[in-house]
Amino acid sequence: xxxxxxxxxxxxxxxxxxxxxxxxxxxxxxxxxxxxxxxxxxxxxxxxxxxxxxxxxxxxxxxxxxxxxxxxxxxxxxxxxxxxxxxxxxxxxxxxxxxxxxxxxxxxxxxxxxxxxxxxxxxxxxxxxxxxxxxxxxxxxxxxxxxxxxxxxxxxxxxxxxxxxxxxxxxxxxxxxxxxxxxxxxxxxxxxxxxxxxxxxxxxxxxxxxxxxxxxxxxxxxxxxxxxxxxxxxxxxxxxxxxxxxxxxxxxxxxxxxxxxxxxxxxxxxxxxxxxxxxxxxxxxxxxxxxxxxxxxxxxxxxxxxxxxxxxxxxxxxxxxxxxxxxxxxxxxxxxxxxxxxxxxxxxxxxxxxxxxxxxxxxxxxxxxxxxxxxxxxxxxxxxxxxxxxxxxxxxxxxxxxxxxxxxxxxxxxxx
Numbered sequence: 001x002x003x004x005x006x007x008x009x010x011x012x013x014x015x016x017x018x019x020x021x022x023x024x025x026x027x028x029x030x031x032x033x034x035x036x037x038x039x040x041x042x043x044x045x046x047x048x049x050x051x052x053x054x055x056x057x058x059x060x061x062x063x064x065x066x067x068x069x070x071x072x073x074x075x076x077x078x079x080x081x082x083x084x085x086x087x088x089x090x091x092x093x094x095x096x097x098x099x100x101x102x103x104x105x106x107x108x109x110x111x112x113x114x115x116x117x118x119x120x121x122x123x124x125x126x127x128x129x130x131x132x133x134x135x136x137x138x139x140x141x142x143x144x145x146x147x148x149x150x151x152x153x154x155x156x157x158x159x160x161x162x163x164x165x166x167x168x169x170x171x172x173x174x175x176x177x178x179x180x181x182x183x184x185x186x187x188x189x190x191x192x193x194x195x196x197x198x199x200x201x202x203x204x205x206x207x208x209x210x211x212x213x214x215x216x217x218x219x220x221x222x223x224x225x226x227x228x229x230x231x232x233x234x235x236x237x238x239x240x241x242x243x244x245x246x247x248x249x250x251x252x253x254x255x256x257x258x259x260x261x262x263x264x265x266x267x268x269x270x271x272x273x274x275x276x277x278x279x280x281x282x283x284x285x286x287x288x289x290x291x292x293x294x295x296x297x298x299x300x301x302x303x304x305x306x307x308x309x310x311x312x313x314x315x316x317x318x319x320x321x322x323x324x325x326x327x328x329x330x331x332x333x334x335x336x337x338x339x340x341x342x343x344x345x346x347x348x349x350x351x352x353x354x355x356x357x358x359x360x361x362x363x364x365x366x367x368x369x370x371x372x373x374x375x376x377x378x379x380x381x382x383x384x385x386x387x388x389x390x391x392x393x394x395x396x397x398x399x400x401x402x403x404x405x406x407x408x409x410x411x412x413x414x415x416x
Contacts, residue, residue, distance in 0.1 A: 036385060043392060048385040051396065061322040061396075068327070069334040073341060081341050082293055086265070088345030089241035089291075093216060095344075097247060104219045104286070110401065111315045114223060114282055116207045116230045200275045201260035205234035210280045210307060212266055213288030214239045217248040220259065228258055236275065238264040266300045267292060277306045283314045290318045290349040294339055297349075298368055305372040308406040314374060316365070319350045320381055320398035326350045351400045365402055374404035 036048040053061070073081075081088070107114060202208055207230070214220050214237035227233035235258060239245050248254055248261045262274055283304055289297055301314075308314060319325065321338060325348070329340050338350045352364045366379050379402040386395040 043389045051383045051385045064327045068329045071331040090243040093243040202234035206232035209282045211237040211284040235259045240265040280307045286317045302372040310408045314404045316402040320400045321350045323398040324395040369404040378403040
């Protein structure tokens with residue numbers, strides 16, 4: 001096993017074009033083209049893409065995570081953090097309002113599936129006119145800058161937009177990976193029948209998006225800015241912190257004509273959603289699942305999968321193992337393996353990186369979504385170097401990103 005680990009690490013270090021780590025059965029994601037080739041220039045930009053760690057860096061991160069998890073939070077306190085989770089998040093939003101996170105304008109670059117059909121080309125034109133773009137003549141990738149972003153700055157590759165590939169909610173995929181929802185007549189007929197039978201917020205919509213864990217609206221409002229002029233598009237956004245939902249509704253950009261924000265605890269299966277199952281085109285799960293106890297994650301994903309219409313997409317992004325934020329935890333803040341509590345009482349989990357599939361044969365993200373009946377379209381680890389140029393501080397960021405589609409037909413074994 002040690003030999004396999006060393007060979008795998010050696011192979012990755014020798015790969016000069018630092019692609020995002022993923023298993024060989026998954027499509028390469030050609031996003032991000034700012035590669036650090038000269039370490040002396042590390043402070044020239046805020047973010048560097050496709051970072052690969054040396055064996056020594058990997059080992060130091062592992063040792064640090066092991067060290068800060070030696071002392072666990074007492075069981076009675078763990079119960080309190082689980083029982084009062086909504087209280088801690090309400091206090092968070094009462095303190096920070098909508099000033100803590102920046103708007104996630106990068107969503108449309110990483111997840112163009114969010115955009116209704118016909119909006120992607122318009123969005124691309126706006127990006128080209130709004131942001132500095134550098135074209136790499138050798139690989140056709142554009143480098144789109146987003147200065148001052150809190151979590152990520154993203155680059156978009158025009159190679160994703162070539163003609164001849166099949167499109168799912170406005171995004172190009174290989175025909176073997178996905179099938180467009182809008183071209184399936186059975187889906188259309190079922191949805192129309194559902195709308196006839198029930199009346200609910202957004203019942204007249206033809207394209208629906210659900211954002212889980214909307215917080216202060218840092219994803220919702222960039223989405224609303226795009227879909228508000230799109231006939232038939234509707235956004236649902238929920239959070240189990242009532243203070244967050246109240247904050248979203250209080251902002252001037254909120255309009256119930258194309259958005260419904262509501263309080264909902266996704267961990268409670270007994271709570272009904274304000275709409276029927278199988279009507280969502282897209283579900284957004286971004287930096288949300290990590291705040292949920294690991295034992296409850298599978299139930300959450302399985303329930304959300306039922307909300308997707310056949311062919312619908314669930315888009316996932318969250319913290320990866322050995323991210324800088326994990327390594328900064330002090331002893332006594334660990335709840336369980338890779339699960340921690342912050343000083344304000346909110347919790348965070350760090351997911352297994354996809355590269356572990358190559359080395360140890362495990363992939364908890366893949367397993368969790370496929371067990372919910374979804375088909376993997378993308379599942380990758382995004383390693384970046386974030387730089388504070390003023391303080392001369394370097395931070396290794398690790399994020400997990402996945403795209404999972406609900407099949408049009410149930411798996412063969414489920415019919416038996």
